[in-house]
Amino acid sequence: MDDEQVAGTAGTPQTRVTVSEIHGVLFTVAGEENPDAEAELLITGLFAHHPPHHRFGGALGRLDAALSGALHGLGRDHLFAGRRGETLLLSAPPASIAARAVLLVGLGELGDWNAEAAAAVAASAMRETLLLGVASVRFAPWLQDGGLTPAATRGTAAAMLAGARRVLETRPRGAPPPALRLWIFAPGLEWRDVTIHELRGLPKA
Amino acid sequence: MPSDTGQSIRIAVVDDHPLLREGVQAVIDGQADMTLVGEAGTGIEAIALYRETRPDILLIDLQMPDLDGVSAIARIREEFPAARIIVLTTYSGDARALQALRAGASGYLLKSSLRRELLDAVRSVHSGGKHLNAEVASEIALHMEDQRLTPRERDVIELVAQGNSNKQIAARLSLSEDTIKGHMKAIFAKLGALDRTHAVMLAARRGIIEI
Numbered sequence: 510m511d512d513e514q515v516a517g518t519a520g521t522p523q524t525r526v527t528v529s530e531i532h533g534v535l536f537t538v539a540g541e542e543n544p545d546a547e548a549e550l551l552i553t554g555l556f557a558h559h560p561p562h563h564r565f566g567g568a569l570g571r572l573d574a575a576l577s578g579a580l581h582g583l584g585r586d587h588l589f590a591g592r593r594g595e596t597l598l599l600s601a602p603p604a605s606i607a608a609r610a611v612l613l614v615g616l617g618e619l620g621d622w623n624a625e626a627a628a629a630v631a632a633s634a635m636r637e638t639l640l641l642g643v644a645s646v647r648f649a650p651w652l653q654d655g656g657l658t659p660a661a662t663r664g665t666a667a668a669m670l671a672g673a674r675r676v677l678e679t680r681p682r683g684a685p686p687p688a689l690r691l692w693i694f695a696p697g698l699e700w701r702d703v704t705i706h707e708l709r710g711l712p713k714a
Numbered sequence: 715m716p717s718d719t720g721q722s723i724r725i726a727v728v729d730d731h732p733l734l735r736e737g738v739q740a741v742i743d744g745q746a747d748m749t750l751v752g753e754a755g756t757g758i759e760a761i762a763l764y765r766e767t768r769p770d771i772l773l774i775d776l777q778m779p780d781l782d783g784v785s786a787i788a789r790i791r792e793e794f795p796a797a798r799i800i801v802l803t804t805y806s807g808d809a810r811a812l813q814a815l816r817a818g819a820s821g822y823l824l825k826s827s828l829r830r831e832l833l834d835a836v837r838s839v840h841s842g843g844k845h846l847n848a849e850v851a852s853e854i855a856l857h858m859e860d861q862r863l864t865p866r867e868r869d870v871i872e873l874v875a876q877g878n879s880n881k882q883i884a885a886r887l888s889l890s891e892d893t894i895k896g897h898m899k900a901i902f903a904k905l906g907a908l909d910r911t912h913a914v915m916l917a918a919r920r921g922i923i924e925i
Binding site for chain 2 (some may be wrong): 576577578579580581583585586588589594595597598599600601603609610611620636637640641693
C-alpha cells in the first residue's frame with residue numbers, strides 16, 4: 510500500500526493512495542473532489558425522496574451545476590427515483606466533465622443507509638462498470654453532499670470496497686478479463702483520511 | 715466486447731431511413747455480444763416486429779410514417795411491459811424526450827451520438843438501467859419549473875405553426891377569437907416567447923410541436 514504523487518487535472522499534485530488490488534484492478538483513494546478529475550467514468554450516487562426544493566451541497570452540487578441541474582431535474586421528474594442499485598448513465602457530458610459518461614447509482618432511502626446498502630450500491634456500480642468496459646472509474650458517492658450525516662457514513666468505505674470486490678471475485682468462469690484497471694474512491698476531501706484508514710483496516714487481497 | 719454470460723443481446727431497429735438502419739447494423743455487427751434480429755421502417759411495423767422477434771432491445775426513431783415513435787412505444791409497452799426500448803432521434807428537446815420516457819422508453823440517444831454511446835446505451839438498458847444523453851437531461855432540468863402547455867394550447871400553437879391567424883384558429887377549433895387570444899397569451903407566458911414566430915420556434919425546438 511503505497512502513497513504516490515499523481516497530477517490532478519488543474520495541475521496541482523494530489524496524493525493518491527493504493528488500498529487494494531484484485532484481479533489486476535487497482536483500488537485507490539483520492540482526496541480531490543473536482544468532478545472533472547480524470548477517469549473514463551464518473552460514478553456518483555443519489556438518495557431517494559429529496560424534499561422538492563432540496564439543493565445538493567459540495568462536490569455533488571458542483572457536478573449538478575456542471576450538468577445544468579440535471580441531477581436534481583431527473584429526480585424531480587421521476588426519471589431517476591434513487592432506488593437502491595438503480596442506475597442511469599448520462600452520456601456525452603459537457604466538456605467541463607472529463608469523464609466520457611456519468612453513472613448515477615441509486616442509494617435508496619437516507620434512513621435505510623447501512624453497510625449492507627453501501628455494499629449493494631458499490632456492487633451495482635462495479636457491475637455496470639464491467640459491462641461498459643471502461644479502464645478507469647472515479648467512484649464518488651458524495652454521501653454527505655447528498656444529505657447523509659457524518660455519523661451515518663461510518664463503515665461505509667469498507668463495505669463499498671467489499672461490495673465492489675465481491676463482483677470481481679464472483680465473475681463467471683471463462684469470462685473475459687475485465688478492461689477495468691483503476692477504481693478511484695473519491696469520498697471528498699474532508700473524509701479522505703477517514704476513508705483511507707477504514708480501507709487500510711481490511712485484509713490485503 | 716464479449717459478455718460475461720456469453721449470451722448475445724438481441725436488437726431490433728426501427729427507422730424510416732434505410733441508411734440509418736444500415737449504420738446501426740454496421741455498429742452492432744462488430745460486437746461479439748450483440749445481434750441484430752430485425753428491422754422496420756414505420757411505427758406500425760415496429761409493433762409487428764416486436765411481436766415477432768421479442769428483441770432484448772428495441773432501438774426506435776420518433777418521427778415515422780403511419781404511427782409516431784412515442785405512440786409505438788406506448789403500445790409496445792402496454793402489450794409487453796418488460797420491453798426495453800431506446801429512442802434514437804434527432805430531437806434534443808425536453809418535451810419530446812419526456813413524452814418518450816413517460817411512454818416507457820428506458821434510453822434516449824441523439825443520432826449525432828458516437829458509436830461508443832450507442833453501445834453503452836444498449837448494454838446499460840439491457841442490464842436494467844436507464845440511459846440519457848446529458849444534453850437532453852439538462853434540457854429537461856432547465857424546463858422542469860416551467861408550466862406545461864395544456865393539450866388545447868398545443869393544438870393552438872400547432873395551428874399557428876401552420877400559418878393560421880387567430881380568427882382561422884377560432885374557426886377550426888369552434889372557439890371564439892377572444893378565447894384563442896387568451897390561449898396565445900398563456901402560450902407566450904409559458905414558453906417565454908416574445909411573439910408568434912418566437913413561440914413557434916421555441917415550441918419546435920423543445921419538441922412540443924413538429925414542423
